[in-house]
Amino acid sequence: MYAGGTVITAPGTFNPRDPSPFSAPAGQMLHVDHVYAQYKIPAGRKQALPLVMWHGCLSPSWETTPDGREGFESIFLRRGWKTYVIDWPRTGRSGKSSVGATITPGFSENAAWNAWRLGVWPNFFPGSQFPHDPASLDHFFREGGTNNGPSDNDVSVNAVSALFDKIGPGVMMTHSASGLLGFLTAIKNPKVKGVYAYEPNEGVFPTGEVPAPIPNAAGGLMSFHEVSRADFKKLTRIPIQIIFGDYIPSKPDPTNIARDQWRVRLQGVRLFVRTVNKHGGNATLVHLPEIGIHGNSHFSFTDKNNIQIANLESAWLHRHRLDVPKEGR
């Protein structure tokens, strides 16, 4: 299904006699900036709330793993959850955009190997849970790359919020680049009843409590997203859990700039969690190595131990009673 988006119309009057009617814009419509959701409803007993899965930079990562095992879409379907896997607005199957784009093939996969903590190119980290075989790597590097227009926070949040309006209350799952937008969608729409974020790029902070920017090893600064105090308060009314994997450096690493970002992002998210809880919220940060789960890349939910990772999420969903109808919550 689709949700959200707008309709724009070119000035003039449509002329069906035009010899090139597809390239004569006058008076014609264009539907754009929506979100596409691939949804599956399990047979039999169902958990109460649907899970809305918003991918990060790599688009089909909820559906399957690089080595072809079942992804979280199927794992959670089997556990009775209704799933909605969305294509980020203006990417993939949500491609129609109100704003154009120039696409240039970008050679960046070695940086991705480092950034997403498979290892230090071309080697894997010892103990890595990422599948190592060539076929898995080939799959992995074919993911993503589907932008049809510039990413725009408002466009994305509006479309995904419209999806919640269409399907009703649900749980937002995000990964990486969709992390911030998942929190912003939860602020916008009270139908978001919980947020489960895998390595979110950043959290948000209330006016007056925005931390100082954190320097990264590339010589830049990571600054933080500010929202009003009233908006921030909304995030204290829903449960939030955040998962980070292994191999995140504890101090600046100028030898591997792509990876260093996670040191800074993890610091920022720790501050976010602390701020949510200070305001009476219920946010938890699980840094997997700290609970004895080692070897995870940026994609713990597709790594070889992804069932173990899914079990953590199932336990959280159950603990917060997101699996039972509202009357029981």
Place this chain on the structure above:
Amino acid sequence: MYAGGTVITAPGTFNPRDPSPFSAPAGQMLHVDHVYAQYKIPAGRKQALPLVMWHGCLSPSWETTPDGREGFESIFLRRGWKTYVIDWPRTGRSGKSSVGATITPGFSENAAWNAWRLGVWPNFFPGSQFPHDPASLDHFFREGGTNNGPSDNDVSVNAVSALFDKIGPGVMMTHSASGLLGFLTAIKNPKVKGVYAYEPNEGVFPTGEVPAPIPNAAGGLMSFHEVSRADFKKLTRIPIQIIFGDYIPSKPDPTNIARDQWRVRLQGVRLFVRTVNKHGGNATLVHLPEIGIHGNSHFSFTDKNNIQIANLESAWLHRHRLDVPKEGR
């Protein structure tokens, strides 16, 4: 899953200390020009061969209908078929392309209404089987528009042929713009055991038997795709069925240029079917109004009577024993 594609590498040596490692191409890889296939295997008894569904210009049209009923993916799954719904190489989830593109939002939906034979904009044809309600139209106009690179016949055929190599023998289903490419894939790969084409844009012709171009009402000429006689012969060894819907003009219609193309395309495909059969093949053209099925748009497989259309296809699959293991065929 992904199939096919290539890997290209930028000259130079990758430097993990570069302060912008994602935008420093030197020595980095790029995996491109593959096809993404969304696959579903039904529980229980299975038909022998998978169905590979290749969309036309509008990408999610196999999955659902504009009014939210089940699409052919689900209908055929329920009938025991394994389904592979592909995103056209360089579009949607198959987005990574070796060649860039400039995307400009194109106002063309009124022309699409006419071209795809919903009616004459803004009216529906009397008796149209296309869902008429505003929500269905909103869905319809949000489909497609996901090109990430120029369409290239060789790239597309190579990728989809690689998919057949990966999954084994199967039946190719195409729609509209993928029609020609489906025939070319069947020529390239003997694992294509049948082609079922909804309103293919064109057929192919053997050297020496290419028809003269047919004039269209826009003052242009539609020419035909030529293949070698040896290649053409390969299409005579598999069953082919082609479906065309209603409202195709029988003579040139300069008042509605977008729709007139189907008059010319239907003529061309009639000649293709005749040529296949002249060479000993088994191709059938079903023009739905001629067998008493009226009201279908360019999307008979998502129109309100799509179960009836699916039944035609099921009967054809069974008639050609594509539903039984090879030993029985």
